[in-house]
Amino acid sequence: MPRIRTIVLLTGDIVSLFLSYVLTFLFLRSQSFLYDIDTLDYFFEENGLVQIGLVVVALVLTMYWVGLYEQLRMRSRRELIENAVMSWGVVFLLQAMASYVKSNYVLSRWVMMFGSIVALFALVVWRQIYLIFLLRVL
Numbered sequence: 323m324p325r326i327r328t329i330v331l332l333t334g335d336i337v338s339l340f341l342s343y344v345l346t347f348l349f350l351r352s353q354s355f356l357y358d359i360d361t362l363d364y365f366f367e368e369n370g371l372v373q374i375g376l377v378v379v380a381l382v383l384t385m386y387w388v389g390l391y392e393q394l395r396m397r398s399r400r401e402l403i404e405n406a407v408m409s410w411g412v413v414f415l416l417q418a419m420a421s422y423v424k425s426n427y428v429l430s431r432w433v434m435m436f437g438s439i440v441a442l443f444a445l446v447v448w449r450q451i452y453l454i455f456l457l458r459v460l
Contacts, residue, residue, distance in 0.1 A: 328391055331452055332382070338448045339381055342441035343374045347433050373429040380416055381441075384409040399446065406445055410438050 347370065351361060364370040385391065388405045414434070421428045429437075 327456065331449075332391065334448050334452060335382060335385070335445065336378060338444040339378045339441050340374060342444045343377065343429070343433060343437040346437035346440050347374075347430075350432055350436065369426055373427055374433075376427055377413060377417070377429050377434070377437075380413045381409055384412045399450070402446060402449055403442070406442055410442065414438075 347364070348361065351359060351364075359368075385406065388409055390402070390405055390409075417428055417434060
């Protein structure tokens with residue numbers, strides 16, 4: 323049975339990662355990096371939410387595989403960033419392999435690259451806030 327601390331951490335990770343990619347898409351759309359894509363059409367007709375969801379699921383699974391949910395208190399921020407970057411490396415490789423198959427579930431190149439940068443910062447900030455909360459409350 324997972325502990326409530328792990329569930330809160332997992333939920334926060336999923337929300338911060340998902341919002342990072344959605345907000346990155348909206349920013350890139352407003353700056354005309356993505357051409358002729360309507361926001362609602364992208365999210366619902368062209369499987370944008372599914373693409374982002376698959377990336378988030380792959381990230382969470384690789385972060386679990388790396389051990390980011392076993393050890394809730396990291397020794398340093400550097401260790402957290404190293405493990406997170408390794409997780410993103412695996413997800414980038416999975417996206418590259420899926421693009422060779424010409425799948426409709428591959429996230430756009432620009433959204434994947436810029437969204438991963440935003441998501442890395444969001445993940446580190448969320449984990450630091452969670453650690454402060456964990457140390458004060460528990």
